[in-house]
Amino acid sequence: MSLLKVENLQAKIEDNQILKGLNLEVNPGEVHAIMGPNGSGKSTLASVIAGREDYEINGGRILFEGEDITDLEVHERAQKGIFLAFQYPVEIPGVSNANFMKSSVNAIREARGEEPLSAKDFLARMREKSALVEIDKSFMSRAVNEGFSGGEKKRNEIFQLAMLEPKLALLDETDSGLDIDALKIVSQGVNTLRNENNAFVLITHYQRLLNYIVPDFVHVLADGKIVKSGGKELALELEEKGYDWVKDHAIEEQTA
Amino acid sequence: MTDFNEDKLIEEVTTSDYKYGFTTDIEQEFAPKxxxxxxxxxxxxxxxxxxFMLEWRLKAYRHWLxxxxxxxxxxxxxxxxxxxxxYYAAPKKKPQLDSLDEVDPELLKTFEKLGISIDEQKRLTGVAVDIVVDSVSVKTTFQKQLKEMGVIFCPMSEAVKEHPELVKQYLGSVVPTTDNFYAALNSAVFSDGSFCYIPKGVRCPMELSTYFRMNAALTGQFERTLIIADEGSYVSYLEGCTAPMRDENQLHAAVVEIVAHKDAEVKYSTVQNWYPGDKNGKGGVYNFVTKRGLCExxxxKISWTQVETGSSITWKYPSCVLKGDNSIGEFxxxxxxxxxxxxxxxxxxxxxxxxxRSRIISKGISAGRSENSYRGLVNITKNAKNARNFSECDSLLIGDKCGAHTFxxxxxxxxxxxxxxxxxxxxVSEDILFYCSQRGMDEAQAMELIINGYAKEVLNKLPMEFAVEAQKLLAISLEGSVG
Structure with missing residues (x-):
């Protein structure tokens, strides 16, 4: 059974139809990259899978481990193991990273009928996972993302990913705004976390990230649909020929 | 996918029922209306x-007119x-002070529902509790221990009889009977309250605590509290309140006076959770309080900390008069x-x-159709050379039908x-709620986290056992999950 199956998904915001019949299947152990020009619907796809209600789904459905989750609430999807690394993580004044993560970890545990993590185990896990993305100890008592640099915010997203160990991680342009060092740290974190039971969907504008996190599949999204899929070499080809090549290619295929 | 529907959030937030809505059946003795x-x-x-007390009351009454x-x-x-x-109601059976067995069992049940077990308080927390039901004190604990240190902590009615010289000297010295309408009314008819005297150089070893509870329909509650910290002494005083659900509006006009002498420090913490009225605005307590401390x-140093979640109308400005050089007032x-x-x-x-020096940190949170105003006065007189004040007034809005104002x-x-x-x-933005929700928290959990984060600077000032209660209270007041 596939982990994630997106079937003919159509979504709009106000009168603007953004996803126009998108199909995607992700199996455990796989890393998928979704590339495409600005405005093609990449971030919308991530938000809709996570359940953000700004978007209206007006066709198709989303299956997670075979279950139709199209109508589930955001936290219910999160509790099932869907994680979204935000493109623009929000700041939460007064709430420490430690407190935030404790609420998050325990909410998910509670939903699964597990006991809350003891303070000792929780701290040990914080320490272990923060090392993964080279986060300093003082970070734990700082307010969530408040006063963080762009790179720190993105590292924090990967840290949270490590803490929650989701089955499916959606990384929404995690590479944007990262310098090369931060990009390496984030990539190493992801590479350490990937295993045969989980899956990653990397949403990115640039091929650069894929030098560090090597995908099994690359999809090109244009005008609300996946217009081309292939292996990792597709990303290089795109980098060389530009998105227009795929768009033209797609039109040719449609008209042929 | 209705998780981030703001209207739904507002609805949920505004339909949380009052948790402490119940009444007990204790025979009342009323003064005529x-x-x-x-x-x-x-x-x-x-x-x-x-x-002298009667004369004092009558003078206040005549001025009130x-x-x-x-x-x-x-x-x-x-x-x-x-x-x-x-203007007067008292439990008919006045319980003995030697043993809890002699306290009206109905009353004990009430305390249980409120989560105030006197026994537990006595055994576990080391907090001396002076519990006031309606108007008369029924139980005072730890008095003996305090007595050995020279600390006087007793009901006001007792202090009037046992320590008239202190009462004469200090009562009305910070809030005169003529101060304002409600203070004058309180002075005329105050029923009871707490009296506290910390002698020179004594650091009070425990948090002194009073739980208030209004318990009779149509009963006004007029508490009078007086705290005197003599030279070089220290005391931390806690006041916490809940009231049962009632349709009739209940009038409450309390007065708290604090005097801090040279090098003395008083911390006064309040958690106020009186019945706020139902979700249609029916009922609820009118809370008209005068609280003032004199840094003599x-x-x-005098420090006020308050967490206010209850009452339908609140009119309250805990204040400090910084008379002594280098004295400090905090709110x-x-x-x-x-x-x-x-x-x-x-x-x-x-x-x-x-x-x-003075410091004001005010955090307002408005939800539903409520109106929340901050009103503050910083008055630096001519002779107060090199005085300093810092004020921070933050307002947090939940939904778009409430109001926040700063004066x-x-x-x-x-x-x-x-x-x-x-x-x-x-x-409280949808972006933050979405972020929390994506990390697995439901709306109630997310709100609790966000609100407590927002109010942290104030909650941190509360004594430990109060801080936990206050966090729960904030969550209960703003969420639909607890009914």
Whole structure:
């Protein structure tokens, strides 16, 4: 059974139809990259899978481990193991990273009928996972993302990913705004976390990230649909020929 | 996918039922309804007061007759008919003080529902509790231990009889009987309250605590509290309240006076959770409180911390008069209003001595259709050289039908002083809720986290055991999950 199956998904915001019949299947152990020009619907796809209600789904459905989750609430999807690394993580004044993560970890545990993590185990896990993305100890008592640099915010997203160990991680342009060092740290974190039971969907504008996190599949999204899929070499080809090549290619295929 | 529907959030937030809505059946002894000199005499006689107290009350009453209700606050409610209020009610059976077995079992049940087990308080927490039901103190604990240190902690009615010289000297010295309409009313008819004296150089080893609870329909509650910290002493005082659900509005006009002598420090913490009225704005407590501390001596310090979630109308400005040189006044407040609640609250800092410092941190949270106002006065007099004040007033809005207002008044009488004022207004954004929700938290959990984060600076000032209660209270007041 596939982990994630997106079937003919159509979504709009106000009168603007953004996803126009998108199909995607992700199996455990796989890393998928979704590339495409600005405005093609990449971030919308991530938000809709996570359940953000700004978007209206007006066709198709989303299956997670075979279950139709199209109508589930955001936290219910999160509790099932869907994680979204935000493109623009929000700041939460007064709430420490430690407190935030404790609420998050325990909410998910509670939903699964597990006991809350003891303070000792929780701290040990914080320490272990923060090392993964080279986060300093003082970070734990700082307010969530408040006063963080762009790179720190993105590292924090990967840290949270490590803490929650989701089955499916959606990384929404995690590479944007990262310098090369931060990009390496984030990539190493992801590479350490990937295993045969989980899956990653990397949403990115640039091929650069894929030098560090090597995908099994690359999809090109244009005008609300996946217009081309292939292996990792597709990303290089795109980098060389530009998105227009795929768009033209797609039109040719449609008209042929 | 309705998780981030704001209307739904507002609806949920505003339909949380009052958790402590219940009443107990304790036989009441009422004074007849209404107010005149005979009622004042009745109250004084009931309490077997010495003559000077009766005279004091009558003077206050006569002055009250010449005064009018204050109308300047940003609160709106029907005019109160003061002749339609009971001014005295006491449990008929006055329990013995030796053993809990002798306390009315109904009363004990009430405490249990509130989560106040006297027994547990005694055994586990080391908090001395002076519990007030309606108007009469029924249980005072740890008195013996305190006595050995020279600390006096007793009901006001007892202090009037046992320590008349202290009462004569200090009662009304910070809040005169003529101070304002509600203070004058309180002075005339106050039923009971707490009295606390910390002798020179004594550091009170435990948090002194009073739980108030109104428990009779149509009963006014007029508490009078007086705290005196003599030279070099320290005390931390806690006041916490809940009230049962009632349809009739209940009038409450308390007065708290604090005197801090040279090098003394007083911390006064309040968690206020009186019945706020139902979700349609029916019922609820009118809370008209006068709280003021006098930093009489050099290097003295008075700190007010309050978490206000209850009452339908709040009119309350805990203040400090900084008379002694180098004295310090602080005010830390979280005020939550929901549904149709209205709060006009803040602080007054009057700088008289040199190098006096004050700090005001006010966090307002408005939800439902409520109105939440901060009103503050920083008054630096001519002789208060090098005085400093810092004020921060933050407002958090939940939904778009509530209001937040800030009325800061600043008067500076000299050029060597520094006054800073910061104010922010923010909304609980859908982006933050989405972020929390994506990390697995439901709406209630997310709100609790966000609200407690927002109010952290104030909650941190509360004593540990109170901070936990206050966090729960904030969550209960703003979420639909607890009914």
């Amino acid at each position: 209404g107010l005149n000199e005979d009622i004042v005499r009745f109250i004084s006689a009931k309490k077997e007061e010495p003559e 010449t005064m009018k209700d204050p109308m300047w606050a940003k609160v709106d409610f029907p005019k109160i008919d003061y002749q339609d209020v009971y 001596g050099e290097n003295s 830390y407040s979280v005020a939550v209003t929901n549904n149709f609640q209205q709060a006009d609250t803040g602080s007054k800092m009057t700088h008289i001595g040199k190098n006096t 800061p008044y600043i008067e500076i009488g000299n050029s060597s002083s520094v006054v800073e004022h910061e104010a922010t207004t923010s909304k």
